[in-house]
Amino acid sequence: MEESNRADDFVPAGLASLGIEADEVDLAVMGATHQLFWPAIRDLLALDLGEVAPERCPDLSRAPERA
Amino acid sequence: MSALDLTLRGQAAAIAAGDADPGELLEAALARIEQRNPAVNAIVETFPEHSRAMLAAAPAGPLHGVPVVIKDEWPLPWRAQRFGAAEMFKPTAPGESGPFRALRDAGAVIVGVANMHELGSSSTGNVSVYGPARNPWNTERCPGGSSSGPAAAVAARLVAGAVGADGIGSIRFPAAYCGLTGLKPTFSRSAMAGHHMAAISTTIVSGPLCADAADCRLLASALFAEALAPGDAAGLRIGVVRDTVSEDVAPEVREACEAAIEALRAETGGEVREIELADIEPAALATVLIANTEGLGGVSPERLNQLSPDLGPINRGFLKYRMLLPAAASVQAYRIRTLMRHRLAAAFDEVDVIAWPTVPAVAPPLEAPVVEIPSGMLTADQANVRGAGLANLTGIPSASVPVGLSSDQMPIALQLQAAWGRDELLLDAAEALERANGRRWVDALAPLAQAEATEA
Numbered sequence: 001m002e003e004s005n006r007a008d009d010f011v012p013a014g015l016a017s018l019g020i021e022a023d024e025v026d027l028a029v030m031g032a033t034h035q036l037f038w039p040a041i042r043d044l045l046a047l048d049l050g051e052v053a054p055e056r057c058p059d060l061s062r063a064p065e066r067a
Numbered sequence: 068m069s070a071l072d073l074t075l076r077g078q079a080a081a082i083a084a085g086d087a088d089p090g091e092l093l094e095a096a097l098a099r100i101e102q103r104n105p106a107v108n109a110i111v112e113t114f115p116e117h118s119r120a121m122l123a124a125a126p127a128g129p130l131h132g133v134p135v136v137i138k139d140e141w142p143l144p145w146r147a148q149r150f151g152a153a154e155m156f157k158p159t160a161p162g163e164s165g166p167f168r169a170l171r172d173a174g175a176v177i178v179g180v181a182n183m184h185e186l187g188s189s190s191t192g193n194v195s196v197y198g199p200a201r202n203p204w205n206t207e208r209c210p211g212g213s214s215s216g217p218a219a220a221v222a223a224r225l226v227a228g229a230v231g232a233d234g235i236g237s238i239r240f241p242a243a244y245c246g247l248t249g250l251k252p253t254f255s256r257s258a259m260a261g262h263h264m265a266a267i268s269t270t271i272v273s274g275p276l277c278a279d280a281a282d283c284r285l286l287a288s289a290l291f292a293e294a295l296a297p298g299d300a301a302g303l304r305i306g307v308v309r310d311t312v313s314e315d316v317a318p319e320v321r322e323a324c325e326a327a328i329e330a331l332r333a334e335t336g337g338e339v340r341e342i343e344l345a346d347i348e349p350a351a352l353a354t355v356l357i358a359n360t361e362g363l364g365g366v367s368p369e370r371l372n373q374l375s376p377d378l379g380p381i382n383r384g385f386l387k388y389r390m391l392l393p394a395a396a397s398v399q400a401y402r403i404r405t406l407m408r409h410r411l412a413a414a415f416d417e418v419d420v421i422a423w424p425t426v427p428a429v430a431p432p433l434e435a436p437v438v439e440i441p442s443g444m445l446t447a448d449q450a451n452v453r454g455a456g457l458a459n460l461t462g463i464p465s466a467s468v469p470v471g472l473s474s475d476q477m478p479i480a481l482q483l484q485a486a487w488g489r490d491e492l493l494l495d496a497a498e499a500l501e502r503a504n505g506r507r508w509v510d511a512l513a514p515l516a517q518a519e520a521t522e523a
Contacts, residue, residue, distance in 0.1 A: 014391040019368045022387060029384025030391075036449065037388075040352045041396050047349060049402040060254035060269055060462030063415075063487050064408040 010034060071095045075133060075227035075282035082132040089132025089176070093122055096134040096178045100225050106206055106515055109219035110136060110179035111197040117145050122176045130228075130289055131174030136181045136220050137230045141166050141261050141273075143177065148263070151183040151195040151213070153377030156366060157263050164261025166230050166273050166290060173289035181216030181229055185379050189213060190240040190426075190451040191436040194379045199433055202245055203513035204477055208430040209447065211241030217276045218245040224516040227277060228286045232262070234271035234358050236425075236455025239467035239482060242276050244430035246469045246478030246511060248497055249276045250283045253488050254462035257290040270358045270459040279509040280468070280497035287490065300495040303337035306418030308344045312454040315442050316427035323471035323479040324424045327500060331422070334503035335496070342414050342421070347457060350407045353400035354456030359389050360397055366390070408461045415486035420496055422483050425467040426451050429477035458484055466493040468500055469508040478508075 011030045015022050022030065055064055070078055070087040081087035097115055104110045118134075125131055141164035142148050148159050170177060182200040184192045192215025193199045200215035202208040203223040210219040214231030218241030221229050231238040233251040242249025257273045259265045275286035281297075288295045305328055307313060314321070332339050371387050378386075414421065427450050428438035436447040458465035463484055471479040481500070485493050501509050 011388070011391065015387065018390055019372075020387050020390060021372045022384075025380045026384045026387060029381055030388045033385055033388045034391075037352075037392075040348075041356075041393065044349050044352055044356075044396055044399050044403070045393075047346075047399060047403075049399060049406065052402040052406050054398075054401040055405050055408070058405070058408070058462075061256060061487060062462075063412040064405065066409070066412065 069095055071099060072224060073227065074279065075277055076285050078133045078227055079130055079285065089122055092132060093118055093134055093176055093178065096226055100179060103223050103225055103515065107201045107203055107219045107223050108198055109182055109200050109216040109223060109225060111139060111182050111216065112146065113179045114145060118176050118178050121171065125174040125176060126172065128172060128174030129285060130170070133175050133228070134178040134226050135170060135175045135228045135230065135286070136179045136217060136226050137166060137170070137177055138214050138217050138232055139180050139183050140187065140232045143167055143180070146180065149196065150187065151185045151197065152382070153196045154375040155263065156362070156370065159263065162261055165258030167261070169258040169289045169292060170230070175289065178226060181220050184212030184215055186382050187213035187232070187234060187237060188382055188385065190236055190448050191431070192241060193433045193436055194381065196377070201433065202430050203515040204246060204430070206515065207432055208477065209244060209433050209436050211244035211430065213237040214241045214276060218242055218247055221245070221247055221276055221278060222513045222516065224512070228282055229276045230273055230286070230290065231276050232271055232273050233459065234268065235354055235452060235459050238274045238276060239425050239455055239465060240451055242467040243425035243480030244478065246508065246513065247276050247278060248280050248283050248469065248509065249467045250274045250287055250490065250493065251458055251465045252287065252291065252490050253464045256488070256490065257287065258292070264362055267361050267364070269361065270354065279501060280494045284494045295491045295494065297498070298491060298495040300335045300492065300499045303331065303335035303420065303496055303499070304418040305332055305337060305339045306342040306414060306421040307339055308342055308347070308421065308423060310344065310347055312347055313423040315440050316424050317429070317440055319473050320424050320428060320479050324481045327470035327481045328422050330503035331496060331500045334499045340418055342418060344410060344414060344421070346403065346406065348453055350403055350460055351452045351456035353403035354460040355452060356392065356397055356400040357404070358459065360392060363389060404460050407457060411461055411463060419492060420483045420485050422481055423454055425454065425480040425482040427454070429473045429475070429479060454482060463487055464490040464493055466497055468497045469511070470500070470504070471508060472511070
């Protein structure tokens with residue numbers, strides 16, 4: 001399926017499910033955003049990061065604690 | 068030469084020595100804003116009576132009597148921030164923000180509020196409720212965002228120092244586009260109180276934009292509430308990464324940055340080491356996801372249905388699209404954060420700084436902010452985020468330093484990144500690079516400032 005078709009389905013359906021209104025301009029912007037973001041998001045979701053446990057309340061002013 | 072054309076530290080020293088009158092300097096800054104600002108739209112509001120009152124009450128601090136500007140991202144006691152937008156999600160009110168207090172306590176005088184990209188949402192600066200700020204090197208080009216006004220103000224020499232904010236490169240992009248030095252401090256090291264995201268954000272910091280590193284050191288010292296001691300960066304170990312951030316860049320940007328890295332190595336008597344740093348692109352996306360979802364608390368569909376019609380169409384659409392981002396992607400983003408923090412910690416065992424181009428191409432046109440790089444035509448935001456997000460994602464400090472001009476006379480910049488808390492080292496390295504280049508690029512004046520300086 002074309003990316004644009006996916007956006008045509010995903011964005012209006014998602015907005016409708018949340019009760020968010022959108023005009024044609026909103027939909028055009030969101031469609032372009034979706035085409036830009038979604039392939040990268042799918043790639044991100046496909047990364048095997050199961051071994052990486054997020055730091056609990058990381059202190060971003062310091063290096064992470066090493067095992 | 069007007070005292071206003073001195074560096075930030077030069078102005079402070081001249082005032083301290085009695086060689087410049089701070090009252091005259093303030094009036095000169097206000098006059099220059101009136102004269103030059105229409106061409107660059109860097110300053111969106113001045114308030115001479117408040118500025119004069121600040122000067123009258125200014126303590127004998129390191130910036131006593133020195134005029135500066137602050138991005139439209141923090142409240143002042145007499146003005147609420149507008150974030151460059153027709154409306155914000157949270158109500159704003161005048162108040163004493165952290166950066167305001169830091170500047171006041173250092174003796175500085177805030178002469179104006181600087182423009183910014185609407186809601187801080189882009190690296191270009193081409194959208195603002197006030198109209199876009201313009202790049203003093205070419206007023207048809209983007210000044211960079213989101214700290215567009217701070218950069219344009221310093222590059223036009225309206226003032227010598229400006230306070231910006233950096234959530235995904237928003238100090239470094241405009242510093243790069245406008246030929247300035249900009250520091251994104253280590254997370255939480257600089258004043259942030261009063262920012263509407265201060266209690267929520269894990270990416271945004273305040274930081275300085277100035278002509279050179281020594282001025283950034285002075286202004287950062289005020290924002291950090293601690294003096295940043297200078298060093299010499301001797302024996303600097305410079306890490307380079309053979310990845311898209313250093314290779315998928317315009318040829319003349321790559322050439323200038325590679326020359327700068329070699330010049331920095333030679334000046335410091337250091338070495339250049341290739342390092343592995345995988346997953347930089349997913350890290351950039353992770354930064355975007357985290358930065359754009361942290362503020363979603365309290366954002367309801369009902370609220371989104373009441374957005375001001377005066378908000379720009381891109382932000383209207385993107386604010387709504389954020390609600391559709393999958394939670395699983397956010398979980399992955401936080402895992403990427405952990406992964407990259409550990410990878411960087413390991414990398415900084417091997418090198419002192421990591422260097423790559425701040426942006427892969429010079430400032431694009433305001434009307435069409437797209438850039439051409441080896442992989443094709445991309446929006447500037449797409450291209451720029453790749454090299455900038457890592458510092459915000461992981462908390463490390465990062466600086467953008469000017470290293471050349473393109474064939475069409477637009478600034479080229481190198482980004483230096485160091486380990487957590489080593490902000491001083493970045494400035495040491497930037498100063499070493501300035502020495503290596505004979506200060507050629509930090510002293511270069513934008514044509515707009517240059518032409519008017521000659522006329523004056």
